[in-house]
Amino acid sequence: MKDYNEFLRDKIAIAPDSGFIITDEMMTPDLKPHVRDSVKWLVKGGCRALFSSFGLHKTVTQLEALRIITKEKGGKALIVCPLNVVDEFMNDADKWLNHLPVEYVKNMADILASDCSILITNYERVRDGDIDPSYFIATSLDEASVLRSYGSKTYQEFLPKFGKVAYRFVATATPSPNKFKELIHYAGYLGIMDTGQALTRFFHRDSTQANNLTLYPHKEKEFWFWLSTWALFITTPSDIDKSYSDEGYALPSLDIRYHKVEVDHSTAGFEDDGQEKLFRDSAMGLKAASKEKRDSIDSRVAKMREIINASPDDHFILWHDLEAERHAIKKAVKECGEVFGSQDLEENTRLTRLFKTGELKYLATKPDISGQGGNLQRFCHRAIFVGIGYKFNDFIQAVMRIQRYGQEISVVIDIIYAESEQSILDTLLKKWEQHKYLVNQMTDIIHKYGLNSTNIMEKLARTMGVERVEVKGKLFTAVLNDNVLEVKNMADNSVGLIHTSIPFSNHYEYTPTYNDFGHNADNDAFFEQMDYLTPELYRVLKPGRIAAIHVKDRILFGNATGTGMPTLDPFHCQTITHYLKHGFQLVGIITILTDVVRENNQTYRLGWTEQCKDGTKMGVGCPEYILVFRKLPTDTSNAYADDPVVKTKQEYTRARWQIDAAPMWRSSGDRLVALQSLRDSQVSTMQAAYRKYSQDSVYDYHEHVALSEDLDDDGKLPASFAVVAPGSWRNDIWDDVNRMYTLNSEQARKELTMHICPLQIDIVERVINRYSNPGDVVYDPFAGLFTVPNIAVKMGRYGIGHELNFESFKDGVAYLKGVESQVNAPTLFDFIELDTDNDKNGTY
Secondary structure, three states, X not given: OOOHHHHHHOOOOOOOOOOOOOOHHHOOOOOOHHHHHHXXXXXXXXXXXXXXXXXXXXXXXXXXXXXXXXXXXXXXXXXXXXXXXXXXXXXXHHHHOOOOOEEEOOOHHHHHHOOOOEEXXXXXXXXXXXXXXXXXXXXXXXXXXXXXXXXXXXXXXHHHHOOOOOEEEEEOOOXXXXXXXXXXXXXXXXXXXXXXXXXXHHEEEOOOOOOOEEEOHHHHHHHHHHHHOOEEEEOOHHHOOOOOOOOOOOXXXXXXXXXXXXXXHHHOOEOOOOOEOOOOOHHHOHHHHHHHHHHOHHHHHHHHHHHHHHXXXXXXXXXXXXXXXXXXXXXXXXXOEEOOOOOOHHHHHHHHHHHHOOOOOEEEEOHHHHOOOOOOOOXXXXXXXXXOOOOHHHHHHHHOOOOOOOOOOOEEEEEEEXXXXXXXXXXXXXXXXXXXXXXXXXXXXXXXXXXXXXXXXXXXXXXXXXXXXXXXXXXXEEEEOOHHHHXXXXXXXXXXXXXXXXXXXXXXXXXXXXXXXXXXXXXXXHHHHHHHXXXXXXXXXXXXXXXXXEEEOEXXXXXXXXXXXXXXXXXXXXHHHXXXXXXXXXXXXXXXXXXXXXXXXXXXXXXXXXXXXXXXXXOOOOOEEEEEEEOOOOOXXXXXXXXXXXXXXXXXXXXXXXXXXXXXXXXXXXXOOOOHHHHOHHHHHHHHHHHHHHOOOOOOHHHHHHHHHHHHHOOOOOOOOOOOOOOOOOOOEEOOOOOOOOOHHHHOOOOOOOOOOOOOHHHHXXXXXXXXXXXXXXXXXXOOOOHHHHHHHHOOOEEEEEEOOHHHHHHHHHHXXXXXXXXXXXXXHHHOOOOOOOOOOOOO
16 A cells, blocks of 8 residues: 555646657658647657647647657557648648648548558548547547537547547647636546546536536646646747747737627517516527527628628638528628538538639638638638627637738738627627636746646645644544544544544545545545545544444436436445445444435436436435444454443433434424525425325325325425425434535535535434443544534534634634533523522522
8 A cells, every 4th residue: 555645646637648759850850849849749648639829730740740650650540620621631741741641531441441541531420420430549639629518429429439549639729718617528538537527626516506617716726737738738839948939920910890780679579577678688598699690680791791892802701600691691792602511512622722712702601610720811811700609719710710820911800790799799708818818827837847747746746735723622622634644643442433424536625635535536546545544443433333424426427427317326335345344344324315306406317307208217316324334342242332322211211212213303493504495384384284194104105196296286396395205114214304404504605615415413413312422532534614523512522523624624613612612601500509508498
């Protein structure tokens, strides 16, 4: 078993090298210096992304990397690109790489028949045809924005198809600026990091709303460093090495002209409540945006015609989004060539070539058809966006078809938009600023650290650990530190009860340090870190005593697993295996029912609509568990604990025992936070009906359904939570736990990560009461807000907790001090002395 610090260092997110080192002698002579360095970096990494700005020889870099790999390792290489980019590769291979042969292929028959080492095809041939990427030793996806959409057909098809290719590259000039999270889809394709793991490591999850993700502020620097180990951003040659000349790589100036056309607000329509709208506004949603586009076509095309007429000698690209716009453009500019989706591919290519060579003066096309890869700047420096949309990648790619290195004339971009589309334009410009920020962050790292990931690893290694803080009271000890390091200082057989809610392997991270148990690649890595902790927990627990571990299974979403449907990760089963491995004995599993309606609102896994479409997709609610483990006592003949948990029958009555053992447990009602909706009169009516149903001696499923349907007919069955959930008839299944009865709910107003599976106070009280004695030490190694030590102090025990997150630690200590002061607060009777000598009647 490796040293713990070594294990933590292995967590540092550095993309591993899977390629080989090449020398200058192995490369084509006379390549640009920045191209040579880029090729070396790509081949050494093996699976890498090249985000090289327009005109920086991105095609040449890919071709040279594939040429060297096939020469040194054998086999064939495949380039996948948009159809209109094929010519660019052919031309660059001939011009820059000594007439390197590259052949276009349509299917596997073409591939097998070809003598070329480097073949090229378009995305549709791979996605919809019979081309098998696993045949190739190396592949490169040019204009790889097809991978940007995580749930897209192309992404889902390409992930398994290319998974076995030894050398995989992606290349684009415009990585997505949408808060940068789409970059991890490239990482998933390249095998750098699982997409779900990357989301967890760098992005804050909202446990109440699926896919609401934002980059952690404390993770931003690490995110950039991690990205720089597998993605190369280049805007000028000097980005790679300051000594490289940027001569010839100055982009032409960009003159952007905005043209707002007025709309008729009298046709704005009505709100859902019948109120008349004062203004037309595309910000009301996609449907509204589409309507604004359609209704303003004539005025936008008229403005386009006006711009063209003002510059009769210029060539123009006329970018549009709708087919109706294309028809209107063609009607206004009859000499215009049209490129569109349903067009024959050869005709598409012919018209594009005519425009490139200057024979065609006007070309109408969509950004998602002609906006990627092609060099259209030779005879054109003007472009008109007849309409705008939210897709920044399509927009910037279209701009860069003519604003490229080699363009000798100032580029003029005219953007025409309806008055009601101002919000779309604002969003587009905001994304442009985000794109600039992304590129600047990455190039700054290259300037500072070069292309050597070892330098970056040393930088990241500084985020190990926290500054230790210890706060002690009369009834508690709270420590801010890694629990693996802290538990080593605890005495053998000193803890009466261990009760905790362990983290998930990689679902949440609560701190920026690598010590965080949530900062792991997967379940295997998580339990490897637990291997450093659990033996120590066994050591400090008294013989015969209990470790009660709170867990929940995880939902695995179909777009991440490729199954197309949500499935369960049986985390509680793996937890059982782990604790058994370290000597604990499993003595019970308590199941805590959860609200399936709330769960579906958070995960969209148990949808009523989907159930009606196909019931086979429908799982069941995901309960929580208390796994009850026991450390064997010294004497196993009777199996009583060395220090048994004893209760007299006077303090623990038969009546109380029957209630504890009964299948229905009720919460005490003393709540930190009550669910507001449960106070509503309608809910009270529902609860009364539910009590009547639940008091029946024999459960009747049909009566249960009938009750729910009656409530639904009366409009009293809520869609946000389950009010008549099935009751449990077993004492190992708790169905009455108040989901909001947690210390976490006190933190809702703070910027703390909400625990996906918070430990409810009801649970803690029952566990402490059942499995510990007054005066015992109760220990929680993952203390969070110190719920367990807090309740332990309140119940006459000594609480110990270890926590890594400073904000949680600070608030937890405040809770502990508060409850300790309450426990130690004197009562009126403490100030009254009994004086039997002066009061012969014995009164006081």
